[in-house]
Structures are given as C-alpha cells and as structure tokens.
Amino acid sequence: MEELVLTEPNEETIVEEQAPKKVNVDLGVPKTQRKRLVIIGGGFAGIHLVKKLSKSSYQVVLIDKHNHHNFQPLLYQVATSGLEADSIAYPIRKVLSDHEDYHFRMGEAQEIKPHEHVLVTDKGSIAYDFLVIATGAKTNYFGMENVAKHAYPMKSVAQAMKLRNTILENYEKALLTNNLDEREELMNIVIAGGGPTGVEMAGALAEFKRYIMPADYPDLNIERSKIYLVELLPELLPPMSDEASKKSEEYLRKMGVIIKTETKIEDYDGQVVKTDKGDIPSRMLIWTGGVSAASIPGLPDEVMAKGGRIKCNGFGQVEGFERIYALGDVAQFHSEEFPKGHPQLAAVAVDQGEFLGKHFSRMHKGEDLKPYKYNNKGSMATVGRSKAVVDLPNWKFQGAFAWFVWLGVHLFSLIGFRNKIVTFTNWVSNYFSRDRHSRVIIKD
Missing domain, CATH: 3.50.50.100 (FAD/NAD(P)-binding domain)
Known part of the structure; x- marks a missing residue:
C-alpha cells in the first residue's frame, strides 16, 4: 500500500486562496475618445438600434445573457418541429462585426447605478456615457x-x-x-x-x-x-x-x-x-x-409604470435621466395616443430601435431632435397552412392571401441571409410534404 503523504500549503497558495475576487472593470472594453453607448438586450429593439449605429461616432457596447438574437415570432415553429433552432437564431457578434469600435459582452445586467453612470452585471461593471435599456418582456404568471x-x-x-x-x-x-x-x-x-x-x-x-x-x-x-x-x-x-x-x-x-x-x-x-x-x-x-416588462433594479420607483415598464419622454429618455433611454417592451414612451404605452409588439421594438439610432446621430451632429411617432403597420397571425388573418390600418383580410403576406413579412424580417434561405426552404418542403423534419429529441 502506498504511503499517503500530507503536505502543508505554502505561503503562495495561502495568499492566492485568501485574495479577494477581482472585479472586472468595464468588462475589458478599452476606453477610447468616443462616447460610450451601452445597450442592454439583443432583441428586436437592441439589434436594430445597433444596426443604425454601424457608421456612428460612438463606442457601442451590447450586453445580453445570450450570444444570439432569436426571432421570437417563429419560436412556436421550433417548438412544433417545423424549424431547427439555428433557423431563427443569429449570432450577435455578426450583427456589427464591421464596426471599428463595437463590443459584445455576454452577461446579465443586475443593477443600474444612474448617479454613477455605471451598469453592474454578473461579469463585472461598466461605465457608460449613454445607457439604453432594451431588455424586452418576461413571462408573467400573475402570482401563481x-x-x-x-x-x-x-x-x-x-x-x-x-x-x-x-x-x-x-x-x-x-x-x-x-x-x-x-x-x-x-x-x-x-x-x-x-x-x-x-x-x-x-x-x-x-x-x-x-x-x-x-x-x-x-x-x-x-x-x-x-x-x-x-x-x-x-x-x-x-x-x-x-x-x-x-x-x-x-x-x-x-x-x-x-x-x-x-x-x-x-x-x-x-x-x-x-x-x-x-x-x-x-x-x-x-x-x-401574459408578459411583464423585464426591468432592471436601480431606477427610482417614480419612473416605473404599471407592468414594470419604464416611463420615458417622447425621445425615449427615462424621465429625470438625460443619459438613460429605454426601448421596446420595457419602455412606456410618452404619447397622448397611447397613454399606457405602445403595443408590446416586435414591429414597435424595431421601429423604436431605428428611431433611437437616428436620434443619436442627430444629437452627435447637433441637429434638431424629433420625438418618436409610432407608425402603425398593422398586425397579423397565422393559424395554419393557407390560413391567416391580417389587420392593416385601412385593410383587413383573411385566408390564403393573408397567409402568403404573413410568410413574406416574417421571412423578410429574419436577420441573416442564411436564416432566410434555410427557413424558406423548410417552409416550401413542409408545404408540399406536410411533414415536420425537425421532430427529434435532443437533450443533454
């Protein structure tokens, strides 16, 4: 039997074990001469804001707990074996890979310190010149x-x-x-x-x-x-x-x-x-x-509206904070037409993301700023093969034509050329075969 030898820890080991955990300052993002714009959330609002900032003079830092954008309107097709997951997911790092001062960090926002201009995440803290909250919505179980x-x-x-x-x-x-x-x-x-x-x-x-x-x-x-x-x-x-x-x-x-x-x-x-x-x-x-806004701790109670949404002025600025903005499902823009906030729809999030991208460009150039105005593009839902309903501002229709319109709008809205091709190919195959090719069980 081998003799068990016990060794005492040396001084170097003790020091390392007792050393305090280092805080990741600014998440490893280098400081430049540009104003730093931190965006929380890679959903529709965050991604379309980033795309509008591709040629901006800001340093853009996007933070999300996932490394991909997912096209939520088609999640049900993944759940029912109609599409594979990578058909509707797109790597966030590819969205703005050609921007010379763009950074992505995978982490979860935990707290906003508005008076210090700092965002705290589970991976460390980062200082910002401007902060955009685009965290979307979360499932609401109404206390059950x-x-x-x-x-x-x-x-x-x-x-x-x-x-x-x-x-x-x-x-x-x-x-x-x-x-x-x-x-x-x-x-x-x-x-x-x-x-x-x-x-x-x-x-x-x-x-x-x-x-x-x-x-x-x-x-x-x-x-x-x-x-x-x-x-x-x-x-x-x-x-x-x-x-x-x-x-x-x-x-x-x-x-x-x-x-x-x-x-x-x-x-x-x-x-x-x-x-x-x-x-x-x-x-x-x-x-x-049901859903409720996925807000982040740190903002005062007086700027929080019903359902966890954040009160904003007409430009998307959080009330009382010049450097903090909110977009999409988490935001309640000031609007006489929508006193309780705009509809929590993907189209609204996209529209607001593009609006704020233009807003930051105008602000940097010293141009006149214009408040957000919602352009209602309508809503739609599909029920099945050749069955859909479409409500446009001046036209409502149902049936096969509505279904083709639904297909076209969702295909066009997907991010990434490959995703569009793969999804279109799957839809054509499913249409003629009435089959679902992705009905496989994949687990750890």
Missing part, C-alpha cells in the same frame, strides 16, 4: 406559483427546444402505458392565452396531430389527443379586429382545437389544469398568457 413551477414558457430558443423535447417525449411515454387516464394526460396539450402566439401554437399543434401523428404514432388513438386553447377574454386575438378574432376561432375549431374563452386558469400541478370552468387533465401547459 404552481403555474410558474410546472408550466412551459416560450420566450427563448432554449425554452422552445425544451417544449419540443417534452411534447415528443410525452407521446413516446403514452405508447408505454396501458393506463388510459395517464395516456390522456400525456397526449393532451393546454395553451394558456389566445393572443397571436397562442393562436399560432394551437394551429401548428393541430396540424402536427392531423398529419404527423398518424404516421409516427400509429399505435396511439389520436382522437384521444386533445388541444385546448384557454383565453380569459371573450374572444381570441384581443388586440386585433373582430373579423380577425372570429375567423381565427373558426379556423381553429375546424382544425379540432377546443377553445375555451372567458375561462380563467387558477392552478396547475403538472397533471391537471384547474380552471373556473372545470379541470383539464394534461402534462403540458404552454404559457403564452
């Missing part, structure tokens, strides 16, 4: 702890992948049980929220059930697999027109979706969704029922 614990949100690529894995795994588990009640729980899917995301998710799952399940799971009785769409308000797509609401409900009912409007979800234990209209057995509750 069990729902937050057991439901499945869909705000990130990772969450969409987890959804896809779990849906497919539940079907696999359903094959292995002879208990009909357990099989029903595994095959049922409940979607909370009848907005665009909920409607699109319900339609995609209905098509999966109709075209994919009979071939992939012939041993399962697909009639026992039910898709529920639960909405608190009297109709679907509350922000859209009555025509869009009625047509989307008509489409979904014909596709076999069970719609429960004026129904409140009260609890969920992972097996049964409890509502004020009765219980629904299901191992899958997809939560698209």
Whole structure:
C-alpha cells in the first residue's frame, strides 16, 4: 500500500486562496475618445438600434445573457418541429462585426447605478456615457406559483427546444402505458392565452396531430389527443379586429382545437389544469398568457409604470435621466395616443430601435431632435397552412392571401441571409410534404 503523504500549503497558495475576487472593470472594453453607448438586450429593439449605429461616432457596447438574437415570432415553429433552432437564431457578434469600435459582452445586467453612470452585471461593471435599456418582456404568471413551477414558457430558443423535447417525449411515454387516464394526460396539450402566439401554437399543434401523428404514432388513438386553447377574454386575438378574432376561432375549431374563452386558469400541478370552468387533465401547459416588462433594479420607483415598464419622454429618455433611454417592451414612451404605452409588439421594438439610432446621430451632429411617432403597420397571425388573418390600418383580410403576406413579412424580417434561405426552404418542403423534419429529441 502506498504511503499517503500530507503536505502543508505554502505561503503562495495561502495568499492566492485568501485574495479577494477581482472585479472586472468595464468588462475589458478599452476606453477610447468616443462616447460610450451601452445597450442592454439583443432583441428586436437592441439589434436594430445597433444596426443604425454601424457608421456612428460612438463606442457601442451590447450586453445580453445570450450570444444570439432569436426571432421570437417563429419560436412556436421550433417548438412544433417545423424549424431547427439555428433557423431563427443569429449570432450577435455578426450583427456589427464591421464596426471599428463595437463590443459584445455576454452577461446579465443586475443593477443600474444612474448617479454613477455605471451598469453592474454578473461579469463585472461598466461605465457608460449613454445607457439604453432594451431588455424586452418576461413571462408573467400573475402570482401563481404552481403555474410558474410546472408550466412551459416560450420566450427563448432554449425554452422552445425544451417544449419540443417534452411534447415528443410525452407521446413516446403514452405508447408505454396501458393506463388510459395517464395516456390522456400525456397526449393532451393546454395553451394558456389566445393572443397571436397562442393562436399560432394551437394551429401548428393541430396540424402536427392531423398529419404527423398518424404516421409516427400509429399505435396511439389520436382522437384521444386533445388541444385546448384557454383565453380569459371573450374572444381570441384581443388586440386585433373582430373579423380577425372570429375567423381565427373558426379556423381553429375546424382544425379540432377546443377553445375555451372567458375561462380563467387558477392552478396547475403538472397533471391537471384547474380552471373556473372545470379541470383539464394534461402534462403540458404552454404559457403564452401574459408578459411583464423585464426591468432592471436601480431606477427610482417614480419612473416605473404599471407592468414594470419604464416611463420615458417622447425621445425615449427615462424621465429625470438625460443619459438613460429605454426601448421596446420595457419602455412606456410618452404619447397622448397611447397613454399606457405602445403595443408590446416586435414591429414597435424595431421601429423604436431605428428611431433611437437616428436620434443619436442627430444629437452627435447637433441637429434638431424629433420625438418618436409610432407608425402603425398593422398586425397579423397565422393559424395554419393557407390560413391567416391580417389587420392593416385601412385593410383587413383573411385566408390564403393573408397567409402568403404573413410568410413574406416574417421571412423578410429574419436577420441573416442564411436564416432566410434555410427557413424558406423548410417552409416550401413542409408545404408540399406536410411533414415536420425537425421532430427529434435532443437533450443533454
């Protein structure tokens, strides 16, 4: 047996163990003569602001907890096996790689120190000349702890992948049980929220059930697999027109979706969704029922509006702070037309990001500044193959033409040429084959 030799730590080891953890000053971003503009968030608002600053005279520092921008309107297609994750994700570092003074740091913002002009992240602190908060929105469970614990949100690529894995795994588990009640729980899917995301998710799952399940799971009785769409308000797509609401409900009912409007979800234990209209057995509750602003600690309470949004003037400046701006879902721009803030839509975030990019350019050149004016470009939602609803300011239409318009707008809005080509190719293939090529379970 070898003799175990114990050695005492030397002085150098002791010093290293007792030394205080070093704070990463300015996150390793070199100080230059340019004004430093720090942007928190690589979503629609942050990315389009960065693109507008590509030829600016600012030092641009973008901070996000992910190293990619994800195209949230198509997350449901990743979750339902229609697209792979890299079709809608784009590396943030590629967005402004040709800018001579651009820096990206992957980290999570933890606190703003407005009087010191410092942002604190989990990777260290960074000083700023101007700060832009574009953190978007987060899932709101309205204080229901069990729902937050057991439901499945869909705000990130990772969450969409987890959804896809779990849906497919539940079907696999359903094959292995002879208990009909357990099989029903595994095959049922409940979607909370009848907005665009909920409607699109319900339609995609209905098509999966109709075209994919009979071939992939012939041993399962697909009639026992039910898709529920639960909405608190009297109709679907509350922000859209009555025509869009009625047509989307008509489409979904014909596709076999069970719609429960004026129904409140009260609890969920992972097996049964409890509502004020009765219980629904299901191992899958997809939560698209509400969002709140993803604000950051540090700003005074008086600048915080309902839902966590940050009060801003007409230029996007946080009230009382000349150097801090907010954009997109987290911001509540001062507007007589929208006293509670502009709609929390991707189109608004894009519009505000481009506006603020022009604003900083004008400010640097000493030109007259113009307040933000929202240009309503309309809203739309797809329900399934050749089924969509579109509300434009002066025109409302539904059906196949609306579906092609929806496809074109979303394809054009994707960031990255490769993403556009891959997504278009997948859509063409899915259209003619009615297949979903990405139905694979990928886990750690």
